[in-house]
Structure formats: C-alpha cells, structure tokens
Amino acid sequence: MTGYRGEFNDGRTAARHLVMVTLDDKGLGIVSDPDNPARIERLWSYSDLRLIDPPRKDTPLRLTNSNEADARLRLHDGGFLDGLQQRAPHLFLRGLARPRVRRNAIIVLLSFFLVVLFLWQGVPRLSGPLARLVPLEWEQKIGAIVRDRLLAGAQRCEAGAGTAALDELTRRLTLAMAAPPSLTVMVADRGMVNAFAMPAGNIVIFRGLLKSTESPEEVAAVLAHEIGHVYHRHPLQLAMRGLGIGMVTDLLTGDGSALVELAGELGGLLLLLSYNRDMERQADEFGRDLLRRADLPTGAMTRFFARLHKKMPSTNGDNILGYLNSHPPLEERMAAGGEEHAGPPALDDEAWRALKTICD
Numbered sequence: 001m002t003g004y005r006g007e008f009n010d011g012r013t014a015a016r017h018l019v020m021v022t023l024d025d026k027g028l029g030i031v032s033d034p035d036n037p038a039r040i041e042r043l044w045s046y047s048d049l050r051l052i053d054p055p056r057k058d059t060p061l062r063l064t065n066s067n068e069a070d071a072r073l074r075l076h077d078g079g080f081l082d083g084l085q086q087r088a089p090h091l092f093l094r095g096l097a098r099p100r101v102r103r104n105a106i107i108v109l110l111s112f113f114l115v116v117l118f119l120w121q122g123v124p125r126l127s128g129p130l131a132r133l134v135p136l137e138w139e140q141k142i143g144a145i146v147r148d149r150l151l152a153g154a155q156r157c158e159a160g161a162g163t164a165a166l167d168e169l170t171r172r173l174t175l176a177m178a179a180p181p182s183l184t185v186m187v188a189d190r191g192m193v194n195a196f197a198m199p200a201g202n203i204v205i206f207r208g209l210l211k212s213t214e215s216p217e218e219v220a221a222v223l224a225h226e227i228g229h230v231y232h233r234h235p236l237q238l239a240m241r242g243l244g245i246g247m248v249t250d251l252l253t254g255d256g257s258a259l260v261e262l263a264g265e266l267g268g269l270l271l272l273l274s275y276n277r278d279m280e281r282q283a284d285e286f287g288r289d290l291l292r293r294a295d296l297p298t299g300a301m302t303r304f305f306a307r308l309h310k311k312m313p314s315t316n317g318d319n320i321l322g323y324l325n326s327h328p329p330l331e332e333r334m335a336a337g338g339e340e341h342a343g344p345p346a347l348d349d350e351a352w353r354a355l356k357t358i359c360d
C-alpha cells in the first residue's frame, strides 16, 4: 500500500506531527512517524472526511474529519489527491451536486415559499399572535416613530394644570387594571376630531376631539377605549400588517433594524389604516368594563358619539369625523352599551377647565 507523507495537528495543541497517510477500503489511515514520541493513530472513514478548502494545484491539500473537527491533515503529494478522488469522489462534487448544498438550497427555497405564502395571506391573520413575539424594545422604537409621524410638527399641548388633569384621568383608569400597561398620553394641537393609540402605549388625543367633549367623563370614555386598543396590542398588529416583510425577516434573523427602518417609511401610511370592526368592538368592550371598574359612567361614550352625529349627520368621508368613521356605528354602540353605570365626576370643575384649555 502506498503511503503519503503529511502533517497532522490534533487541534488541541500547536504541535505538528509528521505522519504517514494511507488510503484503503476502510478509510484514510494516519500513523505518526516512528521518531515521533507522541503516537498518532487514526482511521478516518471517507464519509466523515471534509475538505477544508477546494483542492488547488501547488497548494497543500487540507482535510479534517467531522468527528474531530479541530484536527487538520496537510498533504503536499499530488499522487494522494488522485488516490483520494478515487476512494472518496463525493468530496470533489461541485455546487448543487453536493448533498449538503442541495439540502441548503431546498431549505432556502422552502423558507422563501413560506414567507411568500405568509405575506400573501398570513400576516393579517397571524399578526395577533406574532405581536406577542415582538420585543418591547422594538415596539418602543416603532411607537416613537409612528407618534412623531402622527404629530408631524403639531405642538404637544402641555399646560401644567391640564397635563395634571389628564394624568389624573389616566391614573384613575390604570389603577383599575390588574396589570396596567405603561402609557404615554398626550394632547396634540390639531383640529381634527380624533384620538389614536400607537405601539408601546402611546395615546394621542387631538385638540379637536377634546374641544368636542362636554364632560371629563367623555374624555375618560375615549381614553378607556384607546387603552382597550393598547391592552389588546392592536396598534402593533396594525403596524405589523403594514410592515409584513420587515417583520418576517426581522423575526427570522432576530434583528430589529429593518423593522424600525420600515416603520419610519410607513409611519404615515399606518395612520391611514384603521382598526377593523372586531378590534373596535374589543376596545369598546374593554373600555366599558374599565370605566365600570374605575367607577366612572359608562354612558358618556354613547352620549359623546350621539352629539357628534347630530352635529354632522353625514359620516361619509367628512374631514373632522375620522374618529366616527373608524369606529362602530352608534346604533351598535348603544345596543352593546347594556346597563349604564353612573359614578362620581371624573374630575372636579377646576381640573376639567384646565384640561379643556390645555392647548390655549
């Protein structure tokens, strides 16, 4: 049997051993030079052999073994390469002919197919369960971006006493929750009659909506409804629908950067998307229950909506009625209202005046 001279390193020490390498039916044999005090004896089966780099003329061939991945065998002998090619042709297959490459290619294709399928019809349905997988840190980044887009230069109204009154209302509601979410509630100086819940517990009420309310209980009812969206993580689900591709890649790679980047691009668009009826119903239900637990009147929401309807009976596409358009019809709300809970005033007169004039 022909022996080839080579160098062996076991990967545990730096020592290089001169060895004789043989090729036979059982595998590749490695035996140390008789002068070598540390005896080396290996039999590597052909199926466990790995080429460290593709064979090239004039460079030594380097081999390892999948059971001893740190070990290295170097051979300079061109004759050895011919012998190995005969015994272990699978090592020299290229591209898709190699089983491992073929398997990886299949995995890539399959994942691609799944992602396409998922985006095509899965995101809306799966965004609920997936919202729970999104790390809080990403949600906070997305929330901040969407909020900045929504505010789009509008001033935040922060008159001291008004902010204190708003905080008091928020506190009263969250105290009634078993596990209160962290909320950032603010009033923005825009005339639109609207309020939004955004990812990471950001709630923005527009001056226009605040001016249309006639009691602190009505503001509390709007707030309770928006907290319902936060509680059910609707804002993040909505964001995910808009961010489908970014979300899928980020969840696969575990990196939040693409998601945050996309949130920036789509921040404006997200605001045009509205919650679906189921989400609105969930938020309404939650809001009503929360008002009851916080000992606040539950009928205020219905009264507020009834008044808006009266002022502007046509709801198709009217600019100031964004809030009405995106929310369940009044009749449905009244029907779902159930027995009305009455409670003490949500704020005293002075605090209520301060809140109403928070933007003045």
Ligand SMILES: [Zn+2]
Pocket: 225, 226, 229, 275, 280, 283, 326, 327
């Ligand atoms: Zn809503």
